[in-house]
Amino acid sequence: MALWNKQPFEDLLENKLVEKLGPDEGRSFFSRYTCVRDRLIDEVLSEIPGSEPNLSKHDASHIKQLLVRAYQLLGDDCKKLSEYELYTLGISILFHDSGNLFGRDNHHAKDQVAKVYNGIRGSDPKWRQERHVILTIIESHTGKERDGSASDTLQKVELVSSLENGEKIRIREIASILRFADELEEGPLRTSFFRQSQNSGKGSYPESSKPYHEYANITNVVADRGNGRIVIRYHIDFDTKKDARGVKFKKALEFAYERIIKLDDERQYTKYYSELLLPFKKTEVSFHFSINEIPIEMELEPLVFADEIPIPGRKRKKSQHLQIVTDQNKNYDVKSILKKIQKKIK
């Protein structure tokens, strides 16, 4: 198996299972999780780049980061999840992107993920209830229906279900946590800087994927539960040689604005369905600019997006994003930022 250090989430899961079932049964139940993890990492996730070479990374590192993220999101309240709920969350994290093996479109759909699930777990009927729970959770981790239309997918998830042993599991809660943790999982680890540096040709990313990879490069997200906030820090460089007119810079900034609003929408949406995500009352965003990698001072106060009345299924129009950000603070007007930077360059 690929190198894997046991994550704190996994320690907690194992300990809770042992506490509940005793050492032998607890560890045996935990091995249901580790077996899936090891096979998925070796045989499925490592193969996704073959079928979807231009996606951001969906390999073992993404799973590891997501386990860390879920743990960070819940903080001490992780303990408020029962051992079976933690187990379900862990298994959902493992499978959540496995459908990409058959293509990005509908990668979350039950039939796509089921193919991987069955391949890993086999056809023993004892897994059918677990499969049902896991597929339901995963299907709601994006906001899209099969036809690509936006929808209130979490609302369709049952409030409570169970594994084969009949113990109650709050699956809508778990689906919300998975979805929000996945939304936060952005950053340089999810892309290849080498491929981005290839301008064109076989090694490079296609134009349609580039903004996502560039976005991953500039983004740093922290879930600061104690202070009730999600903090996004952007580090955007203005490259005077490769982007003298600032076209790429402007695009990166606009794309960041779009993603801020999406992330904040997701924060408000998922906490509507999740008790454990309630402490996240706001999204704070700060931008750090540099010119040719030398940091510059723009004196921009961080943006703060606090809770509004949650509207499940609400999606703000793309064109609204720039307006929403500048309504928060007019100094974030893209043109004026660009102007200020160009002035500094001169």
Next chain:
Amino acid sequence: MKNPFEYEAANNLTTQEILDYYIEDYNYTRFLESKRNIFLLGDRGSGKTMTLLYNSFKIKYEDPKRNKSKDLFEKIGIHIPCNTPLFHKKEYLLFEDDFRVQIIAEHYFVLSITNAIVASLKDVREVIEAFKDFDEELKEDFSYIFNIPVSTKHSFLESISRWIDKEAFETQKQINDPKNNEFYQNALSLSTLVLPLIKKIKKVPLYKDSHFIFLVDDAHDLNTHQVKVLNSWIAYRDHSDFSLKVATAKVNKPIKITSTGGSILEGHDYTNIDLEKPFYNKDSEFGNLAKSIIKKRLEKISNIDKEPSHFFPTNPELAESLEKYKEIARKEGIAKYGEKEKKKVTDHVYKYARAYYFRDRANSRANLVPYSGFDMLVDLSTGIIRNLLDPCYYMYDAEVSSKKDDTKIEMIPPKTQRDIIKARSDAMWKRLEDGLEKEIEACTESQGKRIYQLFDNLVLHFRERLIKHKSEPRAIMFTISQVDNEHYSELIGLLKIAQMSQLLYTRSGVAKDDGRKEIYYVPNRMLLPTRGLDPNGQHARVSLKCNDLWNAAVGNIPIPFNDDANETNAQAELFG
């Protein structure tokens, strides 16, 4: 005759002395006057308090250069020293409940801040004038909010000052009362005392656009609960009315956790400014700063208009010898690279000229190197202002003592410089030999012994390098490698004690192998003259194994010398 190099803690200086001695660095001032939260990092003696005081309203108001500026009342710096009795109150130890402890910690903290605000403003003429028309209204408001009678005899600010004293007394009395099991119900917080007070003050037109800058000094002295409270304020998003500038030493740097268990994040909630790493501006590097400080002190205190390099001349023999060795190294460089490779030849001279000189002195058992010259003093300071002034003070004092009349001291002869440098270096070794447990409370006798052995072996190692190393003979800084060692945390414990004693400093630089930031250690360069080493080190760091350092500390085992050691070129942050 006043010694121009007298080093007084900034808190003990008069307003005029602060204005006379402080060398303003626009880059720091810009950050300190901004609305963002700042952590000002620097070891003891690096000028943190001086920087905060210089930017406080009280000092700014007395400065003829700055008190006419239109922003005098727009940015009001309030100096809040954390080493006052109010901060050191231990009443919180009476509570077992963490939540209650936080509340009491915040209560005392806000009393101190309020006290500092009032103390900064109440004696300023314009303020007294400005408050006159609003005094009664403010007093009435304050009396209503806090349900306290406000004296009619005193002004609004004076009344608050009196009330704070009373409140501190009441709190202490009630918490300490063994018969009273109830929690202190009048506990105050930032949002119930400081922010309402600022709002009230802003009713006065002179202050309507004011931003209060809380200059929190010596934050490393705060207890964990106070730090958490402070961090919660840093994470507070609305900084239109106030911001925090927190000065702290690098050792015992406060944790970054808030009282609600959250974190404060660099670049988002605050910005770090390293006082010992003038990164923001090329002109603010320590060498220039040192020059300005010495020049200003000579002018203002002793009325001497001289360049520091003339006041502290280099011993002619040393200067001549260094030139001679430069020529030797230059010829060697030309022979190796050819005359056209000018940069390579220059690098060769930089690397080897001084090394050859000190190497020959070490081998020949000649007399002590005639350590002297202003540049040498700057090197010996290890980038700390207090360390720069210390030998200068003793040199000046020695000159005054040896004089028979009242004539001005026009310069410090090289011989005096050499004698004092040797004496100060010997004194530093003596401190180590006697054991740091005598000066650092947290140090045990065995740790004291280990630190001495560690430093002794480190310097022996540097000496061996000077004599034998082929490419980086003058490296006098180190990093620790192979840290997955069982003794790593104990070793770091020893190094922390050495840092507290100002025998060791840390810097951060970029690691050679993977570009990540790494910590490197710089022993106080005043330790080097006694052992005949060159304080003007090379921009290189020696990578030393954790185990070797530990063996040196515990078993007094020499640190193995390896000519191929993996050195890293430093990023020239200190004297670059």
